[in-house]
Amino acid sequence: MTDPRWTDENGREIDEDHRGLVYDIQTLVGRRRALGIFGGVALTTLLAACGATTSTTDAATAPTDTASPNATPTASRTASAAASAAVDEVPDETGGPYPADGSNGVNVLDDSGIVRSDIRSSFGSSTTVAGGVALTIALTVRDATSGEALAGRGVYLWHCDRAGDYSLYSSGVENENYLRGVQQTDANGTVTFTSIYPACYSGRWPHIHFEVYQDVATAVATGPIVKTSQIALPAETNDLVYATAGYEQSVRNQAQVSLAGDMVFGEDGGIHQIASMAGSVGAGYTASLTIGV
Known part of the structure; x- marks a missing residue:
């Protein structure tokens, strides 16, 4: 059987x-x-x-x-x-002449109200809101060697307004502190800021400044900076935004500069600093960038 x-x-x-x-x-x-x-x-x-x-x-x-x-x-x-993979370290760049971190005159980092995610308005004695096309900025901070997300880091971010002026410095906005803020990276190493699309002013490619600190407490105490760099905004999105009302000067200024010829991004064409964009002029854009530090 x-x-x-x-x-x-x-x-x-x-x-x-x-x-x-x-x-x-x-x-x-x-x-x-x-x-x-x-x-x-x-x-x-x-x-x-x-x-x-x-x-x-x-x-x-x-x-x-x-x-x-x-x-x-x-x-x-x-x-x-x-497993995490190594990421490219973002190049060190100048904080420029308008950082308001105490290195060039005024220091906004020790002001009550600087820790915030929506940076469109001034805080303190003024509540002026910067106008422009809506922009969300999502910056993810990772360890360049391991690729590990760096949670709990402090990020200070700032940029110019629709007219190309920097709060606390430029004529007419010396008493404003809009478009500046500090946030803590989350478990994914990401900070998100609600802002407006910056202008292109004479001599520079459109950009956003940031500093990374060990934590928020170090940032607001103006402690040691881990990384200072800039985010480059892509030409395709710039063209669409600058065709809208209020950005007329940016059209002319961008025509006179290039990413490759920019004094900051020119060395490598900003390949490690160009934001990925999503959205539209009507709905607003999101600029995302992952950086290694």
């Missing part, structure tokens, strides 16, 4: 050569007395190991339904997701 373990779904006997590894070991053990061959290893342990090997192989080769919320990733996938 045929052993039902070695028959197919139609009841036909499976040829010995196709019965698999477990059958081969059982046959070998039966012929040679398992204890003598395997030096005391229990037969059940050996067969269990074979079964585990087969299951692991099947799991590794079976397709995974990534759309299912209950899907369990394979070991290799989990390792891949957990």
